[in-house]
Amino acid sequence: MSEPVLSARALRKSFRSGDALLQVLRDVNLDVAAGESVSIRGESGSGKSTLLNLIAGLDAPDSGTVLWGGSPDTGAGRRAAYLGMVFQSFYLVPELDALANVLLARRILGRIDAAARDRARSLLGDVGLSDRAHHLPSQLSGGERQRVALARALMNGPNLIVADEPTGNLDERTGNEVVELLLGLCASADTALVLVTHNASHAAKTRRSLTLTAGALGGS
Amino acid sequence: MPWYLHLALRQLFPTGRRFPFFTLISTLGVALGVMVLVVVMSIMGGFAYEIRHLIVDTEGEVQIVARGPVSDYASVVKRVESVPGVAAATPYARDAVMVKFGDKPAFPMLRGLDLGSIERVTQLGRYVVVGSLDDLDDDSVILSDQIASSLGANVGDSIEVYSPLIINKLSADAVFLPRQVRVVGILHIGHQQLDSSTVYGTLRLAQDLYGLGSTVHGIDVRLNPGVNEDDAVARVNKVLPDGIRAFSWEDSFSDFLWVLNLERSMIFFLLLFIVIVAAFSVTSSLLISVVRKTREIGLLGALGGRPLHVALCFCAQGLFIGVLGTVSGLAAGFLALAVRNDVVLWVARVTQRQEVLRRFYQFSELPSHTSGSTVALIVVLTIVISTLAGTIPAWRAARLKPVEALRSE
Ligand SMILES: Nc1ncnc2c1ncn2[C@@H]1O[C@H](COP(=O)(O)OP(=O)(O)O)[C@@H](O)[C@H]1O
Ligand SMILES: [Mg+2]
Numbered sequence: 001m002s003e004p005v006l007s008a009r010a011l012r013k014s015f016r017s018g019d020a021l022l023q024v025l026r027d028v029n030l031d032v033a034a035g036e037s038v039s040i041r042g043e044s045g046s047g048k049s050t051l052l053n054l055i056a057g058l059d060a061p062d063s064g065t066v067l068w069g070g071s072p073d074t075g076a077g078r079r080a081a082y083l084g085m086v087f088q089s090f091y092l093v094p095e096l097d098a099l100a101n102v103l104l105a106r107r108i109l110g111r112i113d114a115a116a117r118d119r120a121r122s123l124l125g126d127v128g129l130s131d132r133a134h135h136l137p138s139q140l141s142g143g144e145r146q147r148v149a150l151a152r153a154l155m156n157g158p159n160l161i162v163a164d165e166p167t168g169n170l171d172e173r174t175g176n177e178v179v180e181l182l183l184g185l186c187a188s189a190d191t192a193l194v195l196v197t198h199n200a201s202h203a204a205k206t207r208r209s210l211t212l213t214a215g216a217l218g219g220s
Numbered sequence: 221m222p223w224y225l226h227l228a229l230r231q232l233f234p235t236g237r238r239f240p241f242f243t244l245i246s247t248l249g250v251a252l253g254v255m256v257l258v259v260v261m262s263i264m265g266g267f268a269y270e271i272r273h274l275i276v277d278t279e280g281e282v283q284i285v286a287r288g289p290v291s292d293y294a295s296v297v298k299r300v301e302s303v304p305g306v307a308a309a310t311p312y313a314r315d316a317v318m319v320k321f322g323d324k325p326a327f328p329m330l331r332g333l334d335l336g337s338i339e340r341v342t343q344l345g346r347y348v349v350v351g352s353l354d355d356l357d358d359d360s361v362i363l364s365d366q367i368a369s370s371l372g373a374n375v376g377d378s379i380e381v382y383s384p385l386i387i388n389k390l391s392a393d394a395v396f397l398p399r400q401v402r403v404v405g406i407l408h409i410g411h412q413q414l415d416s417s418t419v420y421g422t423l424r425l426a427q428d429l430y431g432l433g434s435t436v437h438g439i440d441v442r443l444n445p446g447v448n449e450d451d452a453v454a455r456v457n458k459v460l461p462d463g464i465r466a467f468s469w470e471d472s473f474s475d476f477l478w479v480l481n482l483e484r485s486m487i488f489f490l491l492l493f494i495v496i497v498a499a500f501s502v503t504s505s506l507l508i509s510v511v512r513k514t515r516e517i518g519l520l521g522a523l524g525g526r527p528l529h530v531a532l533c534f535c536a537q538g539l540f541i542g543v544l545g546t547v548s549g550l551a552a553g554f555l556a557l558a559v560r561n562d563v564v565l566w567v568a569r570v571t572q573r574q575e576v577l578r579r580f581y582q583f584s585e586l587p588s589h590t591s592g593s594t595v596a597l598i599v600v601l602t603i604v605i606s607t608l609a610g611t612i613p614a615w616r617a618a619r620l621k622p623v624e625a626l627r628s629e
Pocket of ligand 2: 050
């Protein structure tokens with residue numbers, strides 16, 4: 001079989017605050033195959049976001065390796081095309097309308113052309129916002145903002161999406177819709193997904209459910 | 221367009237809103253500085269330019285003078301006129317005189333003109349408002365208007381002229397009568413100093429008054445359009461006999477010009493501080509925006525944006541404000557220059573000071589001359605300063621680590 005989309009080996013990460021050393025991740029191993037969906041649960045403060053940051057190449061582990069498709073290059077240049085991120089607080093650029101927020105992912109990658117615009121529009125259609133393309137984030141509801149963020153994460157056709165409690169700021173019904181949408185879009189694009197969530201029913205919808213406890217991942 | 225320029229533009233001009241407050245205020249500050257610089261520099265340049273213009277119009281671009289009187293001036297004129305680049309030359313005699321009309325005296329300079337060649341060198345005829353240069357003969361003069369009005373003399377009146385020679389003879393107890401001349405014209409140049417102190421007569425009249433015989437005091441030279449003055453002066457000097465030298469306007473007034481330039485540089489430097497202070501406010505606004513947008517900056521990193529490009533996004537905002545401020549400042553500055561005389565007249569009318577204005581102003585209009593190189597300097601400096609204003613916020617933004625920025629909830 002081909003290389004896993006993501007392969008994390010023996011990740012350790014600690015934070016120093018004053019004299020105290022806080023060992024957050026002790027020995028994390030995680031393989032995600034192409035198109036596979038994995039959920040990670042864990043108590044607040046257990047290190048889920050820390051782990052996602054390491055996976056996304058935004059932060060460096062104290063030791064251990066992260067490979068994307070077998071390659072250790074997890075730099076900014078590769079990230080734009082390889083990986084999409086979704087956050088609890090959406091993080092849309094308030095000065096850009098929905099369409100421009102989606103296109104921003106492509107702009108950072110390089111030029112945008114008519115094809116890119118068409119793709120951004122069709123992604124907005126996929127998340128049910130085709131008639132809101134020119135609305136600013138401030139004119140959208142929380143659920144709608146998160147949908148724009150989903151479209152942005154998918155814009156460059158990434159191999160992997162990491163989502164950090166994407167429903168944390170949404171009411172239950174909207175949260176369910178967003179997770180359904182996220183899983184559906186990843187499945188149809190054959191994009192792997194690492195979903196951090198507190199919600200057991202959301203976790204149950206992924207192919208594999210893991211729990212982060214005491215700095216290590218375990219099946220559940 | 222690279223993403224960071226696109227985002228910089230969008231942050232200055234968000235979709236939907238016409239002109240956000242930060243952009244407006246920052247641009248206004250820069251524009252104000254540029255406007256004041258353009259207006260003040262143009263008006264200061266205008267004074268130098270007008271003086272030059274008047275002197276060139278009344279005396280030509282190049283003046284030839286000797287230590288004593290120039291004796292064989294006809295051959296000197298011929299030689300000078302054969303120099304490439306020289307259009308024409310005209311001899312003159314000039315000294316102080318006392319004129320009297322009734323019991324009112326005045327002490328102007330009387331300049332004797334060679335009527336045969338004067339029109340080829342100067343534009344004097346254009347400034348004669350009553351009568352004309354052609355009416356001059358060896359027993360008549362043209363008065364500048366302020367002399368005429370202080371004497372109370374008019375065209376047709378007869379006035380007395382006392383030259384230094386006559387006064388010398390008088391003190392030697394010789395009997396010598398003043399020269400009686402008719403007023404045949406009134407001249408208005410538009411420069412306070414010239415209008416209050418100049419009388420024109422023929423060369424013959426001046427030679428008689430000053431006891432010059434057939435010599436002159438100097439020769440005025442006009443150049444062909446576009447000829448470089450310094451080069452022409454050098455060529456003219458080559459053909460001049462010893463003891464006679466040619467000077468360009470810049471040579472003759474070099475001290476005056478030096479002071480004028482010093483003044484202009486100082487003022488330029490001081491006014492540039494308006495732009496610099498405006499740039500400080502751009503810096504602080506952008507710093508606030510970096511703090512406010514910490515999480516978005518983190519997001520840009522998460523989307524694969526490089527720190528350098530994030531920095532450029534903020535630098536570019538300084539640049540755009542600089543460009544916008546420069547353009548609107550130039551527009552406002554040129555507009556202000558266009559209406560400057562109306563403004564001055566309006567102020568004079570409101571404050572009932574039209575008379576004062578006329579009496580004390582060098583020129584009858586507020587002069588203005590905008591030099592292209594000064595405008596270029598203003599444009600370049602303003603844009604550079606505004607861009608520099610963006611560098612501190614840019615550096616702060618580039619230093620933000622995406623993980624930390626994203627955590628900062
Ligand atoms: N940059 C940091 N400096 C110090 N401590 C940190 C830093 N990032 C995370 N931590 C700590 O590491 C632990 C795990 O944080 P996090 O990964 O955000 O947890 P989770 O996302 O599971 O709630 C927390 O105790 C948090 O305070
Ligand atoms: Mg977290």
